[in-house]
Amino acid sequence: MPRVLTIEDDAVTAQEIVAELSSHGLEVDWADNGREGLSKAIGGGYDLITLDRMLPEVDGLTIVTTLRSLKITTPILMISALSDVDERVRGLRAGGDDYLTKPFASDEMAARVEVLLRRNSVPVTQTRLQVCDLELDLISHEARRGEQALNLLPTEYKLLEYLMRHAGQVITRMMIFEEVWGYHFDPGTNLIDVHIGRLRKKIDSPGQTPLIRTVRGSGYAIAEPV
Amino acid sequence: MPLPNPSKGWSSSTSRLLALYSFLFVAWSSILMGVLYFEVSSYLNKLTRHSMLQRQHLFAHMSGKQLDDALLASEAFEQRSFDAYGLFDAQLLPLGGRIGAFPAGLKLDGRIHELKQCLVDTPHLPQDSCDAVAIHITDGRWLVLIRDNGSLFVVTRIILDALLWGISLTLIPGFAGWYLLRRRPLKRIRAVQASAELIVAGDLTHRLPLSARRDELDMLAAIVNAMLDRIERLMHEVKGVCDNIAHDLRTPLTRLRAQLYRMRQQSGEDDPLAEPLDQAIADTDTLMARFRGLLRISELEDRRRRAGFVELDPHGLLLELHDFYLPLAEDGGIQLTLEQPASLPALNGDRELLFEALANLVGNAIKFTPEGGQVRILASVDEQAVSVAVDDSGPGIPSEEREAVLKRFYRSDEGHRHAGFGLGLSIVSAIVDLHGYRLLIDASPLGGARLMLRCARPLSPAAPV
Numbered sequence: 158m159p160r161v162l163t164i165e166d167d168a169v170t171a172q173e174i175v176a177e178l179s180s181h182g183l184e185v186d187w188a189d190n191g192r193e194g195l196s197k198a199i200g201g202g203y204d205l206i207t208l209d210r211m212l213p214e215v216d217g218l219t220i221v222t223t224l225r226s227l228k229i230t231t232p233i234l235m236i237s238a239l240s241d242v243d244e245r246v247r248g249l250r251a252g253g254d255d256y257l258t259k260p261f262a263s264d265e266m267a268a269r270v271e272v273l274l275r276r277n278s279v280p281v282t283q284t285r286l287q288v289c290d291l292e293l294d295l296i297s298h299e300a301r302r303g304e305q306a307l308n309l310l311p312t313e314y315k316l317l318e319y320l321m322r323h324a325g326q327v328i329t330r331m332m333i334f335e336e337v338w339g340y341h342f343d344p345g346t347n348l349i350d351v352h353i354g355r356l357r358k359k360i361d362s363p364g365q366t367p368l369i370r371t372v373r374g375s376g377y378a379i380a381e382p383v
Numbered sequence: 384m385p386l387p388n389p390s391k392g393w394s395s396s397t398s399r400l401l402a403l404y405s406f407l408f409v410a411w412s413s414i415l416m417g418v419l420y421f422e423v424s425s426y427l428n429k430l431t432r433h434s435m436l437q438r439q440h441l442f443a444h445m446s447g448k449q450l451d452d453a454l455l456a457s458e459a460f461e462q463r464s465f466d467a468y469g470l471f472d473a474q475l476l477p478l479g480g481r482i483g484a485f486p487a488g489l490k491l492d493g494r495i496h497e498l499k500q501c502l503v504d505t506p507h508l509p510q511d512s513c514d515a516v517a518i519h520i521t522d523g524r525w526l527v528l529i530r531d532n533g534s535l536f537v538v539t540r541i542i543l544d545a546l547l548w549g550i551s552l553t554l555i556p557g558f559a560g561w562y563l564l565r566r567r568p569l570k571r572i573r574a575v576q577a578s579a580e581l582i583v584a585g586d587l588t589h590r591l592p593l594s595a596r597r598d599e600l601d602m603l604a605a606i607v608n609a610m611l612d613r614i615e616r617l618m619h620e621v622k623g624v625c626d627n628i629a630h631d632l633r634t635p636l637t638r639l640r641a642q643l644y645r646m647r648q649q650s651g652e653d654d655p656l657a658e659p660l661d662q663a664i665a666d667t668d669t670l671m672a673r674f675r676g677l678l679r680i681s682e683l684e685d686r687r688r689r690a691g692f693v694e695l696d697p698h699g700l701l702l703e704l705h706d707f708y709l710p711l712a713e714d715g716g717i718q719l720t721l722e723q724p725a726s727l728p729a730l731n732g733d734r735e736l737l738f739e740a741l742a743n744l745v746g747n748a749i750k751f752t753p754e755g756g757q758v759r760i761l762a763s764v765d766e767q768a769v770s771v772a773v774d775d776s777g778p779g780i781p782s783e784e785r786e787a788v789l790k791r792f793y794r795s796d797e798g799h800r801h802a803g804f805g806l807g808l809s810i811v812s813a814i815v816d817l818h819g820y821r822l823l824i825d826a827s828p829l830g831g832a833r834l835m836l837r838c839a840r841p842l843s844p845a846a847p848v
Contacts, residue, residue, distance in 0.1 A: 241682045260674060262640050263637070339735075340735055374647065374661065
């Protein structure tokens, strides 16, 4: 069972994180201050850390910097009340792997944790992705469903690649917008839905088993039909 | 926000004082000279009359041949142009002397009179004004004596000359001083204005400049600075309160969303609570999005650094924007077009923020345009700026609402029919302010609204992209 360390000074928020991650079958430890968090993070052998940006005693940014300088590569999801782009850049540059702003939806947080936990599931050397009979060639950027070649626009290709790299995982709209377009503001929910709709039309033609699944309230997932 | 320009329509107190002093000086010297003139001229007048009286007395007791001889003798001694005499018979016909005709209007009462018009047709005698007297001689003849009072005019001229010199010697240095004196305070006022503009632009830590002279302007600046200190402290307190409120809201919102989500996870698909729970989650998401929007605006307004600014290519940005919104527009039956010149100069800005601003404009345009309508992204370039206009064929924004739409949470009556955050344009406005660009709202040639970003070009000539 993957082990997660939550460093968060606010008890209520921490409780929600622990509850949500536990319901995803993760074992969660909680540290409520920076000093304890840092020592646990160094010695605990965790698979992932959720880290509040502003902490008593030792600041979140200092924790990331310290861990990275100690060559500890545990994935870190930074959770911050500061949503400014500069703040995000600073957090990621210090060595954070993902950045989430408060207030956040717990399923959004869980989806990000899942993606971080399995971020190395696709080896770098792999040149093609496959979900059921949907194939994506990472070298030639060609997609085919069964025998049918799919004509994808560059953005659609990026979107499909992102979903397929994380096949079986829930990807939220916010994650899609950040990863595929590289922006971090709120474009309004239905914009991403429209783009997914386009992609869906191309890969799930009538009569075929739909591969892109809508996860109610949260986002999307591409997976083998059960 | 531009401040009033002190050099237009404003006058400095120094120049006003100088003008007042000059006026007082001119008035005072005029009075002085006037009094002097009056005194001197009446004294000279008295002298003239005195000498005429002497001659009158001298000649009045003579008659016949004795008088004729005395007159001839006096004529030889006296200056021809000042004094003259004439002898007339009882019918006032000329008998002798240089006065050829009896002066018109001279009364036969033996008193000295001043004549405005003396002897017009007699050469070598005063033409304009003179003193004259008609004396009745015992032998029945009339003796007329006249004396030019011209010396009075000389005095008048001297005094007028003095007045003129005095005034010009006062006024010329006065004007020069006025010009020099008003320049210096104006220069300082301009320095104050420049500082004030920085403060208005949002740099509350800036203060008005103080000089070492400690004069009235410095006193005023010091008072304003003290006021600014207080305002800055109050702003900090208000911001602190807002941050606390925000902090206090974040946690319950996160928790509310999490609990609703967990309840929904535990309820089955056919649970009667499923639908209201989904609705509650959607509402909470909207609430959180608005909350994040508000935080985002205050962060943008706080942000003064331009560290994220890069030289960016508007061409690529607009293509990306168009591609991003095209599926949404097509789904809504709206034709979304992008028109831009073959090359646009590079802009200096934050790419992500500019995309966000333009995305808000295009998103709004699509939202407010009915099916079958048109939305156009139109880029153009001129000497000063690169402009990106977003035109739509929707209902447009009435001119009286154009200011108001930039306010937080403003929504026009038309807007109530659409879902939206009402914060979009405020975010655009904050981003535009951060860049020093301008957001213009106008009517579009397509029939709806035109929202245009005027992006000032960087000062250094950028290479065409």
